[in-house]
Amino acid sequence: MGDIITLLPDHVANQIAAGEVVQRPASVVKELMENAIDAGSTHVQLIIKEAGKVLIQVVDNGKGMSVTDARMAFERHATSKIKAASDLFALNTKGFRGEALASIAAVAHVEMLTKTAVDEVATQIKIAGSEIQEQEPIVAPQGTSIAVKNLFFNIPARRNFLKSNTVELRHIIDEFHRVALAHPQVAFTFFQGGQELFDLPAANLRKRIVHIFGSKIDEKLVPVEESTSVSSVSGFVIKPNAAKRTRGQQFFFVNDRFIKSPFMHHAIMNAYEGLLVDGTVPGYFIFFNLDPQTIDINIHPTKTEVKFEDEQSLYAILRSCVKHSLGMFNVAPTLDFERDPNLDTPYRQVNQSAGTPQLEVDSSFNPFKNPDARRFSKPNESSWESLYVEVESQRVSSSLGNELNATPDYDTVKVFQLMNRYIVSSIGSALLLIDQQRAHERILYEQFLKTITQKKTASQQLLFPYKLELNLTQQAFLSDLEEVLVEAGFIFERDSNITIIIKGIPSSSSEKEIPNIFENLFNSLESDLPADSFSQSDVLSKSLAKTLSIKRGVSMKPEEQQRLLDDLFACKETQVSPFNRQIFVTLTQEELDKKFT
Ligand code: ADP
Numbered sequence: 001m002g003d004i005i006t007l008l009p010d011h012v013a014n015q016i017a018a019g020e021v022v023q024r025p026a027s028v029v030k031e032l033m034e035n036a037i038d039a040g041s042t043h044v045q046l047i048i049k050e051a052g053k054v055l056i057q058v059v060d061n062g063k064g065m066s067v068t069d070a071r072m073a074f075e076r077h078a079t080s081k082i083k084a085a086s087d088l089f090a091l092n093t094k095g096f097r098g099e100a101l102a103s104i105a106a107v108a109h110v111e112m113l114t115k116t117a118v119d120e121v122a123t124q125i126k127i128a129g130s131e132i133q134e135q136e137p138i139v140a141p142q143g144t145s146i147a148v149k150n151l152f153f154n155i156p157a158r159r160n161f162l163k164s165n166t167v168e169l170r171h172i173i174d175e176f177h178r179v180a181l182a183h184p185q186v187a188f189t190f191f192q193g194g195q196e197l198f199d200l201p202a203a204n205l206r207k208r209i210v211h212i213f214g215s216k217i218d219e220k221l222v223p224v225e226e227s228t229s230v231s232s233v234s235g236f237v238i239k240p241n242a243a244k245r246t247r248g249q250q251f252f253f254v255n256d257r258f259i260k261s262p263f264m265h266h267a268i269m270n271a272y273e274g275l276l277v278d279g280t281v282p283g284y285f286i287f288f289n290l291d292p293q294t295i296d297i298n299i300h301p302t303k304t305e306v307k308f309e310d311e312q313s314l315y316a317i318l319r320s321c322v323k324h325s326l327g328m329f330n331v332a333p334t335l336d337f338e339r340d341p342n343l344d345t346p347y348r349q350v351n352q353s354a355g356t357p358q359l360e361v362d363s364s365f366n367p368f369k370n371p372d373a374r375r376f377s378k379p380n381e382s383s384w385e386s387l388y389v390e391v392e393s394q395r396v397s398s399s400l401g402n403e404l405n406a407t408p409d410y411d412t413v414k415v416f417q418l419m420n421r422y423i424v425s426s427i428g429s430a431l432l433l434i435d436q437q438r439a440h441e442r443i444l445y446e447q448f449l450k451t452i453t454q455k456k457t458a459s460q461q462l463l464f465p466y467k468l469e470l471n472l473t474q475q476a477f478l479s480d481l482e483e484v485l486v487e488a489g490f491i492f493e494r495d496s497n498i499t500i501i502i503k504g505i506p507s508s509s510s511e512k513e514i515p516n517i518f519e520n521l522f523n524s525l526e527s528d529l530p531a532d533s534f535s536q537s538d539v540l541s542k543s544l545a546k547t548l549s550i551k552r553g554v555s556m557k558p559e560e561q562q563r564l565l566d567d568l569f570a571c572k573e574t575q576v577s578p579f580n581r582q583i584f585v586t587l588t589q590e591e592l593d594k595k596f597t
């Protein structure tokens with residue numbers, strides 16, 4: 001057999017490398033922003049369209065590139081940042097692999113404009129699928145602008161694999177946060193589709209955190225500071241009573257590079273021991289300054305993991321200084337353990353002046369035709385039939401014996417509530433135990449999904465319009481969700497960019513739940529979304545179901561219990577809640593008899 005091995009052409013090698021470096025628009029944002037920082041910029045602008053699917057552009061005022069460098073920058077392993085392997089241990093730049101621009105240019109249309117301080121004119125380069133298409137001198141100010149268009153235009157499988165704009169935007173905002181937090185001395189602006197999401201002036205770290213996350217975070221920040229001869233730890237932790245159930249404000253930086261570290265996270269959790277309500281996670285912004293010789297950032301291609309030479313002592317330093325700060329700022333004694341921070345009302349109700357209530361009549365709404373639009377429908381026979389179908393489909397019928405086939409006698413079926421959390425009923429000779437909260441989550445989830453997809457909106461007008469103040473991220477999420485929110489029954493108006501006025505809510509919700517509805521919704525959008533089965537109507541329906549469901553511990557009237565039962569068994573899916581939890585258990589006579597032998 002002859003020789004069969006050949007070297008891959010560059011554009012193929014680049015495309016393969018791109019698979020690692022460029023996973024989604026957010027990866028491009030990260031690489032371009034880091035290059036801008038490495039170039040010594042004091043102002044970095046990020047501009048995106050369609051969550052980066054159409055355009056990602058980063059404009060900086062850094063040192064720029066010469067004509068030759070501009071061309072070289074797109075070659076694989078072309079970097080100005082290291083010259084020898086030993087340089088890896090004295091890194092003070094973000095980049096060093098020289099792979100980013102080559103990879104990006106292999107999978108997108110790239111236009112670069114760049115000018116150094118000494119050159120008279122700037123260089124413009126256009127490149128697509130690794131092919132240089134145009135290079136010419138042009139007039140432009142010092143700095144670099146790189147526009148990446150139509151990401152994955154030549155890899156349809158990857159393009160189709162991208163998630164919805166909400167999800168991709170969330171990833172981009174995450175990367176933006178990370179770079180912006182690591183470099184408070186650099187000014188950043190961020191535009192999405194012509195709308196300004198962030199305008200961050202150069203500032204100190206505390207102000208940068210406040211500019212990003214909103215002024216309410218200021219009073220919750222507790223400074224952390226500790227330095228030894230070899231390392232320093234500094235930054236802020238968030239007071240324990242402001243810990244959240246969802247992850248999102250946890251940041252570690254090593255030499256100004258964002259990293260993930262479950263080990264260091266553990267050190268922090270350890271420092272908060274005894275101070276947190278179960279299931280909550282505190283926020284933190286921790287900066288390690290370490291001798292580059294003692295770390296290895298080379299172990300992960302996208303460089304968010306780091307190997308520390310002496311992780312045990314770093315762990316101990318971090319834990320003790322966080323503990324110390326929490327004690328010193330006296331946060332522990334003011335804690336109220338009974339308080340559930342989820343119940344905090346984050347939004348003020350303003351605009352209290354009483355107006356004449358307006359009624360909006362939904363002419364298509366007929367409670368008899370469309371019982372699902374109400375919180376509970378009346379008991380009806382069809383739902384009992386579906387209970388039988390359901391039970392049969394579970395194949396419990398054989399173990400239930402003949403009773404199951406008997407016609408149900410409605411008057412004799414009794415329901416009652418146990419421990420304010422279970423609804424107990426019987427079916428044939430079997431005992432039925434239903435988790436009230438999960439059952440109600442299922443009912444509401446299906447109702448909202450149906451309302452949204454069939455556009456059978458039923459709203460109730462609010463007596464007092466509710467004003468919600470939104471931070472910039474929330475605004476972006478909201479404008480993405482606007483359509484489904486309206487379809488679900490919300491009526492709102494934009495006051496300014498930061499405030500929206502809620503004038504109507506779905507008829508199945510109540511006014512006092514508005515703050516919770518929005519807080520939970522933003523939380524679920526801000527925390528990591530499940531990558532699969534994501535659609536906006538699904539996310540909204542799940543979030544509303546979770547917020548509005550009857551919780552465990554709430555006592556229910558007998559009619560309500562009965563309706564819950566009926567509504568549950570009228571659902572398409574009766575076994576599991578929208579969060580995949582089992583809704584009910586049955587105990588057959590056989591199983592009961594066994595317990596009494
Ligand atoms: P790396 O950052 O690992 O060196 P990249 O592919 O990201 O690799 O960039 C290649 C080179 O192009 C960099 O080393 C740098 O010299 C140059 N470069 C990239 N972006 C910029 C920029 N915004 N300003 C100045 N030079 C840049």
Ligand code: MG
Nearest residue numbers: 031035095100
């Ligand atoms: Mg780089």
